[in-house]
Amino acid sequence: MLDRIFGVHAVNSLLDSAPERIVRLYVLDGRDDQKLLALLRKAETLDIAVARRDRKALDNLTEGAVHQGVVAECKAAPQLREDDLESLLERIPSPLLLVLDGITDPHNLGACLRTADAAGVHAVIAPKDRSAALNPTVRKVACGAAERIPFISVTNLARTLRMLKDRNVWVVGTAGEATASIYQSKLTGPLALVMGAEGEGMRRLTREHCDQLVNIPMFGSVSSLNVSVATGVCLFEAVRQRSVGA
Numbered sequence: 001m002l003d004r005i006f007g008v009h010a011v012n013s014l015l016d017s018a019p020e021r022i023v024r025l026y027v028l029d030g031r032d033d034q035k036l037l038a039l040l041r042k043a044e045t046l047d048i049a050v051a052r053r054d055r056k057a058l059d060n061l062t063e064g065a066v067h068q069g070v071v072a073e074c075k076a077a078p079q080l081r082e083d084d085l086e087s088l089l090e091r092i093p094s095p096l097l098l099v100l101d102g103i104t105d106p107h108n109l110g111a112c113l114r115t116a117d118a119a120g121v122h123a124v125i126a127p128k129d130r131s132a133a134l135n136p137t138v139r140k141v142a143c144g145a146a147e148r149i150p151f152i153s154v155t156n157l158a159r160t161l162r163m164l165k166d167r168n169v170w171v172v173g174t175a176g177e178a179t180a181s182i183y184q185s186k187l188t189g190p191l192a193l194v195m196g197a198e199g200e201g202m203r204r205l206t207r208e209h210c211d212q213l214v215n216i217p218m219f220g221s222v223s224s225l226n227v228s229v230a231t232g233v234c235l236f237e238a239v240r241q242r243s244v245g246a
Helices: 008-017 034-045 055-061 082-091 106-118 136-142 157-166 204-208 227-245
Strands: 003-006 022-028 049-053 070-074 096-101 123-127 151-154 170-174 191-196 212-215
Touching: 003 008, 003 055, 003 136, 008 022, 008 034, 008 070, 008 136, 022 034, 022 055, 034 049, 049 055, 082 123, 082 151, 082 157, 096 106, 096 157, 096 227, 106 123, 106 136, 106 227, 123 157, 151 157, 157 170, 157 191, 157 204, 191 227
Parallel strands: 022 049, 096 123, 096 191, 123 151, 170 191, 170 212
Antiparallel strands: 003 070, 022 070
């Protein structure tokens, strides 16, 4: 069965990173703006088949999602597992990792992937059974990041966190009740930042495997941030500290 990836940014990223996966492109009949023409020139250079379809046909292909007039039918991407994470750690001496514990909303997952890519995260880790899958909606919201950043699905998150700690990766979890703020904490060196699900936060076992818990100081009337926004705040504080310490 073929995957479908849609949206100009997501398809462009796929053309750049893994064009061999694309079987066929469908584009909206009558759309000829500069962004689409550039995408079509790239597809022609790569000898990828292109077919024009009307809006109803594209809507059917994407089950009514916003496709921006372009849909790629492609071979499924290889699934990354624990072994791939270990190989990555062997290659990168000071990794920055994002761990998502229980993010089930595809829009939030896509936004977290986009932010992680912008922050230079080396891999995103999530449990296999408590995470949104890398579906077309996630890829669309991620604006191409899902095609670029390694997304590693693990069967046992607690075991993975133990493995990271054994490899001297400092595991920092986010929790509203933590006594230390993200700005008071050391986020340099090999680091795994753990974000919990909205409402529930991290699971108990995940929390117990963190080396440190931190919070984001809140000064207004709201008590918490959307998980993708909180991820951005925490990741870019880590980026700031790592840039200063470089």
